[in-house]
Amino acid sequence: MNRTIRIIYGYIDSMKTGLFLLGLIGIMSAIGSVVSPDSFYNTALFKLLLVLLLLNLTCCTSRQIIGKAGRGKKILSLSKTGTLLIHFGIILVLVGGTINVYYGKNAEVTIAEGETVDIASIMPTSEPLRLHLEQFSIEYNADGSPSQYTALLNREEPTNEASSYTISVNHPQKMAGIKAYQEGFGYLIGIHGNFGANTLIDDFIEPGSAFYLPESDRQVRINEYVPNFDPDNTRSGSLRPDNPKVIFSIYEKGKLLGRGATPFEQQLEIADGKYITFTGVKPFTILRLKSDPGMPVAASGGFMLILGVCTALIYKPLRKIPQRSGKEKKSSEAALRLS
Amino acid sequence: MKIVLYATLSLYILSSIVYFLGLRKRNPEKTSLTLAWLGLLFNLLVLAMRTRVSGRLPLTNGYDFLLCFIFITVLMYLLYGIKYPVKNAGCPVMLIASLLLLTVSFFMPDQSASSGPLAPALKSPWLTVHVLTAAIAYGGFALAAGLALAKLTTSNVAKDDSVYNIVAFSFASLSLSIVFGAIWAEQAWGAYWSWDPKETWALITWIIYAAYLHLHRQQEWRGKPANLMVIAGFIIVLFTFFGVSYLFSGMHSYS
Numbered sequence: 001m002n003r004t005i006r007i008i009y010g011y012i013d014s015m016k017t018g019l020f021l022l023g024l025i026g027i028m029s030a031i032g033s034v035v036s037p038d039s040f041y042n043t044a045l046f047k048l049l050l051v052l053l054l055l056n057l058t059c060c061t062s063r064q065i066i067g068k069a070g071r072g073k074k075i076l077s078l079s080k081t082g083t084l085l086i087h088f089g090i091i092l093v094l095v096g097g098t099i100n101v102y103y104g105k106n107a108e109v110t111i112a113e114g115e116t117v118d119i120a121s122i123m124p125t126s127e128p129l130r131l132h133l134e135q136f137s138i139e140y141n142a143d144g145s146p147s148q149y150t151a152l153l154n155r156e157e158p159t160n161e162a163s164s165y166t167i168s169v170n171h172p173q174k175m176a177g178i179k180a181y182q183e184g185f186g187y188l189i190g191i192h193g194n195f196g197a198n199t200l201i202d203d204f205i206e207p208g209s210a211f212y213l214p215e216s217d218r219q220v221r222i223n224e225y226v227p228n229f230d231p232d233n234t235r236s237g238s239l240r241p242d243n244p245k246v247i248f249s250i251y252e253k254g255k256l257l258g259r260g261a262t263p264f265e266q267q268l269e270i271a272d273g274k275y276i277t278f279t280g281v282k283p284f285t286i287l288r289l290k291s292d293p294g295m296p297v298a299a300s301g302g303f304m305l306i307l308g309v310c311t312a313l314i315y316k317p318l319r320k321i322p323q324r325s326g327k328e329k330k331s332s333e334a335a336l337r338l339s
Numbered sequence: 340m341k342i343v344l345y346a347t348l349s350l351y352i353l354s355s356i357v358y359f360l361g362l363r364k365r366n367p368e369k370t371s372l373t374l375a376w377l378g379l380l381f382n383l384l385v386l387a388m389r390t391r392v393s394g395r396l397p398l399t400n401g402y403d404f405l406l407c408f409i410f411i412t413v414l415m416y417l418l419y420g421i422k423y424p425v426k427n428a429g430c431p432v433m434l435i436a437s438l439l440l441l442t443v444s445f446f447m448p449d450q451s452a453s454s455g456p457l458a459p460a461l462k463s464p465w466l467t468v469h470v471l472t473a474a475i476a477y478g479g480f481a482l483a484a485g486l487a488l489a490k491l492t493t494s495n496v497a498k499d500d501s502v503y504n505i506v507a508f509s510f511a512s513l514s515l516s517i518v519f520g521a522i523w524a525e526q527a528w529g530a531y532w533s534w535d536p537k538e539t540w541a542l543i544t545w546i547i548y549a550a551y552l553h554l555h556r557q558q559e560w561r562g563k564p565a566n567l568m569v570i571a572g573f574i575i576v577l578f579t580f581f582g583v584s585y586l587f588s589g590m591h592s593y594s
Contacts, residue, residue, distance in 0.1 A: 015553060018553075019550050019553055019554065022546045022549060022550060023546070023550065025546065026542075026543045026546040026547065029534075029539050029540075029542060029543055030539075030540070030543055032534070032539070033534075033536045033539045033540065033583075033587065037534060037536065037539075040534075041534045086514070097532065106529075141455070141456035142456070143455060143456065145455065145456055145458070146458070146459055147456060147459065147462075148459050148462070149459055168459070169459035169460050169462070169527060170459070170460065170462060170463045170523075170526050170527050171526070172526060172529065179529070181527075181528070181529040183528075183529070288528075288529040290529050290530075298531065302518050302521065302522065302531075305514060305518050306515060306518055309511045309514050309515055312511060313508065313511050316507075
């Protein structure tokens with residue numbers, strides 16, 4: 001049994017095994033990028049390879065340090081420190097990533113302007129967290145393209161932390177033990193409908209929604225809001241509302257009767273005595289919420305990697321390959337086979 | 340700017356041709372070096388003009404990145420050649436630079452005109468360090484591939500450690516680029532690694548060169564096998580840039 005364990009350990013603690021695992025991970029990564037990027041990297045086999053690589057790196061790196069200490073050599077020579085830091089850094093990144101996979105939490109939340117969401121009901125937080133979206137705004141460049149998306153949120157319960165947060169792209173915010181990122185946005189479309197006595201619609205609805213007119217087979221579908229409508233191309237690239245319109249469709253008994261684009265506050269007759277008006281839009285923000293307990297470990301690993309690379313670049317001497325005699329070459333090959 | 344670009348391309352092609360002719364006649368490389376230096380100056384002029392037009396460093400789309408990549412390749416070759424003259428390596432290196440610039444000039448004309456404002460995700464200080472270190476890494480790998488090709492095809496070859504040293508430096512730069520990119524991805528997208536096609540193939544590139552650096556410690560892997568590996572690594576670099584950008588969709592669509 002001891003011999004078996006020693007043999008297995010010998011394989012794990014081998015640079016050749018490490019290179020083999022790296023090669024395998026490389027090949028599988030290539031396959032995964034083509035076959036099924038979303039699920040391939042979450043398969044048990046791929047995760048096993050990463051765990052084996054982690055074990056291998058840990059064993060090899062530890063052996064380097066322990067071996068040097070045992071031979072009384074200076075471990076901290078600058079030329080070797082860089083390389084060791086790089087390997088340690090990779091180990092920490094893998095450990096941090098593993099912690100995140102098994103203990104991290106990830107969720108998406110949509111909050112419309114003026115609405116409040118209880119974040120603690122969506123994912124675990126370190127304290128109660130109810131966020132109210134005060135305002136979602138888009139800054140525009142001169143050509144109408146978006147310059148920045150910003151969500152201004154207020155926290156509803158008293159806290160020692162900040163009570164308001166501004167989240168924009170590249171500027172996430174930490175709150176109550178989680179981190180929130182600006183991921184996306186959209187618009188709810190305001191609609192006012194007058195369909196006769198006691199029948200009114202006055203609400204904000206999602207694009208893609210549809211409703212039947214009362215006492216009728218006629219259905220209205222609100223397709224989308226287009227901020228800068230171009231009659232020749234409904235898919236305008238500009239998000240700046242230079243010519244805002246709502247695209248809608250009318251169906252009767254499942255058959256498309258017509259499609260149109262209408263500006264806000266223009267009354268539309270969609271059936272005899274039945275009118276709708278699109279009143280405006282209410283933006284909503286989509287936030288990515290994350291709890292990553294492995295992040296400090298991975299971040300330390302990243303920092304070690306940077307430090308290791310810089311140290312190796314500065315202090316590692318240029319490689320010189322000495323001329324060897326035939327006898328020296330054979331004995332060095334034998335030594336390499338044993339390693 | 341197009342005139343300057345075509346001048347750069349012409350000078351790189353001429354330099355490559357003169358290097359090739361020099362191979363057969365064993366002529367000194369002065370003419371080809373002069374052409375390469377001139378081409379480099381014009382390349383720098385193109386980059387300066389791009390900077391002036393867009394109001395920022397030329398790092399934000401594929402066109403700009405390739406111009407930087409080519410510039411760094413030739414610059415590294417010329418500077419390295421001052422201290423460690425690498426005879427007959429100019430031909431493959433300048434050929435690589437010429438072919439890349441040919442691609443930029445004739446297959447990416449639409450991107451040459453795009454110098455509009457940055458998308459929100461690109462507005463980060465990490466853009467400069469991430470893309471610059473990537474360009475340095477790619478330039479170094481291109482140079483190493485050119486040297487390795489020269490070693491495989493000619494008898495009068497560069498020093499054995501030259502390819503290793505360049506790969507080691509470029510590998511360090513690629514490692515930094517990946518780490519900086521991960522830091523930026525965490526801020527912009529909420530995940531430092533999401534197996535995006537560009538990330539994945541950058542990792543594959545990293546793995547190949549990591550394997551090369553480790554295997555180069557063993558005598559039997561030096562020489563031809565090592566040089567083939569360096570060339571294969573550069574092919575993966577080209578696929579990571581061109582193939583991934585045009586065949587896969589992902590969050591690196593800006594490049």
